[in-house]
Amino acid sequence: MPAFWVIAEHNADGSLARISAEAATLARSLAAAAGGDSEAAGIVVAADPGHAAEQLAVYLPRVVAVADAAAAGHAWAVLAAERAAAVIGDAPDAVIILGAGPDGRDVAGMLAALGGRGVLVNATGAAWDGRLTVEMSVFGGKLITTSGFTAAGGIVTLRPNTVTAEVGPAAGTVERRSAAGEPSIPLVAVLDQVAEVGAAAPIEEARIIVSGGRGVGSPEGFDLVREIAAELGGAVGATRAAVDSGWVPYSQQIGQTGKIVKPQLYLALGISGAIQHKVGMQTAETIVAVNRDPDSPIAEFADLLVVGDLFEVGRAMLVALRARSG
Amino acid sequence: MHIVVLTKPVPDPAAAAERLGPDGRLDRAASPSVVNGNDEYALEAALKLTEAHGGEVSLLTMAPAGATDTMRKALAMGATRGVLVTDPALAGSCVRSTVQVLAAALRDLTFDLVFAGADTSDGGGGIVAAGVAALLRLPYLSNAARIEPDPVSGRVQVRRITATGYDLLEAPMPALVVCTQVLGEPRYPSLKGIMSARSKEIATRSLGDLGLSAEAVGGTVATTQLLGTRRPPARGATQVVRGSAEEGAREIVAFLESRRLI
Numbered sequence: 001m002p003a004f005w006v007i008a009e010h011n012a013d014g015s016l017a018r019i020s021a022e023a024a025t026l027a028r029s030l031a032a033a034a035g036g037d038s039e040a041a042g043i044v045v046a047a048d049p050g051h052a053a054e055q056l057a058v059y060l061p062r063v064v065a066v067a068d069a070a071a072a073g074h075a076w077a078v079l080a081a082e083r084a085a086a087v088i089g090d091a092p093d094a095v096i097i098l099g100a101g102p103d104g105r106d107v108a109g110m111l112a113a114l115g116g117r118g119v120l121v122n123a124t125g126a127a128w129d130g131r132l133t134v135e136m137s138v139f140g141g142k143l144i145t146t147s148g149f150t151a152a153g154g155i156v157t158l159r160p161n162t163v164t165a166e167v168g169p170a171a172g173t174v175e176r177r178s179a180a181g182e183p184s185i186p187l188v189a190v191l192d193q194v195a196e197v198g199a200a201a202p203i204e205e206a207r208i209i210v211s212g213g214r215g216v217g218s219p220e221g222f223d224l225v226r227e228i229a230a231e232l233g234g235a236v237g238a239t240r241a242a243v244d245s246g247w248v249p250y251s252q253q254i255g256q257t258g259k260i261v262k263p264q265l266y267l268a269l270g271i272s273g274a275i276q277h278k279v280g281m282q283t284a285e286t287i288v289a290v291n292r293d294p295d296s297p298i299a300e301f302a303d304l305l306v307v308g309d310l311f312e313v314g315r316a317m318l319v320a321l322r323a324r325s326g
Numbered sequence: 327m328h329i330v331v332l333t334k335p336v337p338d339p340a341a342a343a344e345r346l347g348p349d350g351r352l353d354r355a356a357s358p359s360v361v362n363g364n365d366e367y368a369l370e371a372a373l374k375l376t377e378a379h380g381g382e383v384s385l386l387t388m389a390p391a392g393a394t395d396t397m398r399k400a401l402a403m404g405a406t407r408g409v410l411v412t413d414p415a416l417a418g419s420c421v422r423s424t425v426q427v428l429a430a431a432l433r434d435l436t437f438d439l440v441f442a443g444a445d446t447s448d449g450g451g452g453i454v455a456a457g458v459a460a461l462l463r464l465p466y467l468s469n470a471a472r473i474e475p476d477p478v479s480g481r482v483q484v485r486r487i488t489a490t491g492y493d494l495l496e497a498p499m500p501a502l503v504v505c506t507q508v509l510g511e512p513r514y515p516s517l518k519g520i521m522s523a524r525s526k527e528i529a530t531r532s533l534g535d536l537g538l539s540a541e542a543v544g545g546t547v548a549t550t551q552l553l554g555t556r557r558p559p560a561r562g563a564t565q566v567v568r569g570s571a572e573e574g575a576r577e578i579v580a581f582l583e584s585r586r587l588i
């Protein structure tokens with residue numbers, strides 16, 4: 001019976017990344033569905049993996065925490081891939097789940113090459129039905145495919161917000177190990193870690209995203225977008241037009257060359273809804289748009305379109321929201 | 327400075343005409359083919375670096391034989407030459423095969439840097455470059471917002487975008503760098519570029535040329551398989567509100583309340 005492994009990603013402060021709690025929840029439910037002696041387990045690789053490992057054990061019955069001093073001064077992906085490969089071994093029926101963000105992708109690619117495993121990318125759902133089946137949204141959201149591995153196992157990268165993280169029935173065990181041996185892939189030195197001022201909340205994981213486009217007009221215009229986001233408890237997103245104009249950092253860009261998001265609410269202010277933007281946000285559960293052009297493409301896929309000036313409607317909305325929360 | 331840029335022809339996302347053929351594989355005849363958008367950022371970054379340091383940019387593509395047309399567009403931007411790995415046995419290749427083929431092709435090339443785009447607009451996996459680096463034991467620097475090679479020291483520095491800012495990475499060359507849009511807008515080919523691209527060399531390589539066999543890579547040994555497809559549930563009709571800003575705002579708040587979003 002297969003083993004379901006999660007290779008945990010962590011935040012800059014050493015805490016467990018939310019995507020890994022989601023991946024762990026998925027691994028646990030897949031192992032339960034596969035039955036028999038299948039197990040779900042996690043791996044944390046870090047200079048000091050303790051904190052993230054304890055957090056991961058809330059979701060999984062077994063966590064292997066690999067302490068690797070090299071992780072303090074080197075890019076993480078090589079170490080994560082090599083140490084995880086050593087823990088997992090070459091069992092062909094291992095199913096390995098990672099996040100579909102930059103860190104998860106780096107590790108997934110390396111693990112695939114090191115172990116000759118198959119990869120199913122950007123999963124928007126996974127189930128066990130005698131075998132692993134993985135759903136993906138392709139062609140800019142026009143089609144949903146279901147795929148499987150030809151071998152008994154493989155690697156899956158999981159989109160954020162596909163699974164709701166749920167803690168397990170009992171806290172799992174944490175097994176501590178030290179990294180052994182030189183990695184076969186060269187290490188890359190991290191000379192400096194720079195925090196940028198104004199780095200905003202990560203948009204991939206946000207439940208609510210308030211997004212601004214070219215219509216916002218200026219960096220100051222984004223103050224209103226930020227205010228509305230704060231009032232709704234959401235994160236700020238943007239189109240490439242707004243990012244290229246230098247009003248918002250690239251980390252907030254949504255779309256084909258930015259991030260793919262799946263929030264419960266996407267509020268689009270001054271955004272036309274070009275195909276390259278649409279592919280990044282069309283799976284949002286609810287889409288609300290404010291645009292002064294009733295014929296902009298976003299009118300075709302928003303749930304609610306308010307035709308009007310985003311500043312006037314936006315300010316009135318802040319007043320209404322504040323009156324409501326009293 | 328020699329830079330190899332991995333470029334993939336993809337169905338033009340702007341045409342929004344992508345579909346699968348009866349064999350479950352991408353129907354390449356259904357859409358016009360373009361150079362993958364993210365690869366153009368990588369190519370632009372490579373061209374700027376060779377303009378500054380001297381040297382050449384080569385394209386490496388694994389695709390059906392017809393890909394030479396799309397490759398000419400990238401050559402028109404200023405790349406010196408292209409290598410196209412093409413073989414009927416490669417149709418239906420999975421990530422593992424793609425990684426092995428690109429790695430084998432790179433073994434025959436000389437380079438200081440290999441650039442790749444962050445992901446492709448058709449496959450969207452963003453994992454091939456990491457696999458190629460792993461197989462070739464190349465230092466791997468991803469999510470690059472800035473790339474600064476130093477030909478004298480033989481090292482490259484990269485700003486890797488993180489959730490909170492960036493990490494400054496450094497590695498010896500040759501190395502593989504995954505590029506992002508932040509590196510800068512790709513240039514439009516000039517008329518001169520388009521003319522000269524017609525006579526630029528595109529070398530084709532078969533699996534046999536690379537010392538690989540169809541028993542080891544390609545469609546027949548794919549690690550993944552398509553089991554089925556369905557259309558996503560259609561979104562409901564759009565509710566359109568016109569009127570004063572206050573009315574619009576009230577409608578939004580009421581709508582969010584009705585969906586329990588606030």
Ligand SMILES: Cc1cc2nc3c(=O)[nH]c(=O)nc-3n(C[C@H](O)[C@H](O)[C@H](O)COP(=O)(O)OP(=O)(O)OC[C@H]3O[C@@H](n4cnc5c(N)ncnc54)[C@H](O)[C@@H]3O)c2cc1C
Pocket residue numbers: 212213214215216238239240241242253254255256257258259269270271272273274275276277280290291292293296308309310311363364
């Ligand atoms: C290879 C490639 C990759 C790309 N990747 C991305 C990507 O990842 N993400 C992305 O977003 N785009 C991407 N694009 C760009 C995309 O094609 C569009 O150009 C972009 O999304 C447009 O952004 P926008 O909606 O902000 O601007 P516009 O299309 O200019 O739309 C602005 C909208 O604001 C409205 N407006 C203006 N003023 C007001 C006002 N005061 N009140 C209300 N409404 C107002 C206008 O009616 C209009 O509909 C990519 C393009 C290419 C070629």
